[in-house]
Amino acid sequence: MTAQEKRGLWLGLLGVTIFALTLPMTRLAVGTPEAPQMSGLFIASGRAVLAAALSALFLWATRAPWPARRDWGPLALTAGGVVVGFPLLTSLAMRHVEAVHASVIVGVLPLATAAVGALLHRQRPSVGFWACAALGSALVVGFALLRSGQSGLALHPADLLLLGAMACAAVGYGVGARLSQRLRAEHVICWALVIALPLSLPAAWWSRPLAPVSTAAWGAFGYVAVFSMWLGFFAWYRGLALGGTVRVSQVQLIQPFLGMLFAVPLLGEQLDAVTLGFALAVITTVFAGRRMPVHARPAGAATR
Template sequence: MNTSQKRGTFGAGSAMFLVGTLAAVSATVSGYPVFGGQAVRYAVAALILLAVARFAGGPARRPSVRDWVLLAALAATGLVAFNVCVVAATEHTGPATIGTVIGTVPIVLALVGPLLEGRRPAPGIVVAACVVAAGAALANGLGGGSARGLLLSLGALAGEVCFSLLAVPLLPRLGPLRVSAYSAALAAPMLLAAGLVADGAAVLRVPTGGELAGLAYLSVVVTTVAFLLWYDAIGRLGADRAGLFGGLVPVSAVVTTAALGIDRPGAAEVAGAALVAAGAVLGLRARVAPREPALPEPVTCEAAPIGIARGSA
């Protein structure tokens, strides 16, 4: 494993671990309007990321029309639709079911990610992704619920997949910093609009001290830092390998709640964490098929067609 892959491995693992802390921290903002809080979270993260991008210097490519379409799709699906589906799903099923369904993200990324990058899925990574997904489901406690809850959970799964896959064609041109900044900036007004529909004028209010601290953590750590680490990892490892670390989210949630004294992990959670770790190691050692050679493109003055190629929190 070279230096870039080691950095990607560390970044992907760290990003998903930070995202997993969201479950425990969200308790501090449970009384704040959901969509308004998410809009504030992404707006603050966008301001931080744009400021960092401005002072970081270096060559900056302006997004093309195609880039803006992909960024808007990423924000609408990977950030907005994901949050809407999760919130709606909680009314019809338990967190365990939602977490179990979303925990299958590694399998989808292992199958679809390589195809969008011009290579064949690696059987070893697909098997490893299944192990990771099984571990995540075990750590989540499996769960049950209504058919509507399951469908909404599948919608959240689709949003989570888009969050990674739609970024694939954007990262080489814009880099992880600007992809994170632009997607968060686009998601904030979308979530505010969703909040106006759901909560009306109560979509925003002055937060309490505890809510302010929770929103600050979600904005800076779970969004700003985790987004940067995740998108950098995808560029280094590919969506399939990076996706293996998605199984760390429920494991991190268990660790965080235990560290805060909220709950103690049981045998199922520990076994699930072990499966996630085993699957990640297995996947990182698997061989990856080489990229398919690109066919020569005819010279043309027309813009390339918009394509979806890879796309919470």
């Protein structure tokens, strides 16, 4: 492993550690059905607005050049994934599920990110890789069904939101990482946040809390705005660009564990054996998938 790849892995680890607090902090900010705090829409849009304001200042201070014409489409796709899709879907879901529960769903994200990265970088994962991806996804869905609390094989709507959020994050991570190879990693997330302002600003104003909100909820909102939505991506996109999306995405293996550990003291949640067992099983499939070969697609080969 080269020095650049090692640096990418360490930066990826820093980003994942920051992201691991996102679900517990979001749960703290939105509250519960019995004691609601902020709405999911405000958490998603308000944090994007605050991070966009910081981004505009950063772009100005660093004299960032305007993105090239070819970069606006990928930037919009990145914004759709990590500025709009993932924050909105997780914020809506977290009022109805505990952070420990949601952390298991996050366990499928490393394989999803690796799959998107392989597609964007014209790589050809092996059959074993896709088998591990399918098994990991099946474990996540099985856990959600087990804990849905509904009769029959029916997912809780919050679980569907979380699975959608994972898809959005994988696309946003993969496209943003590719952009970070020709733009500064810090500028990628900053431009994505700025171009999302026409959507996030009106949504934040319309959904702003009118009733009193606890100090803890505001503190959690501040964390997801400044760290989860902004600074975490500085390290994450730089790490993906330096170490490679397929390789560095596997650092997310530890994110479910970190999320669970953070949820216990922050929210007083319980970590039971079934949840831990499913998390270990999902992480095992991701680790196995990481060891499966991923071949470069020959130049000029058609994409199927």
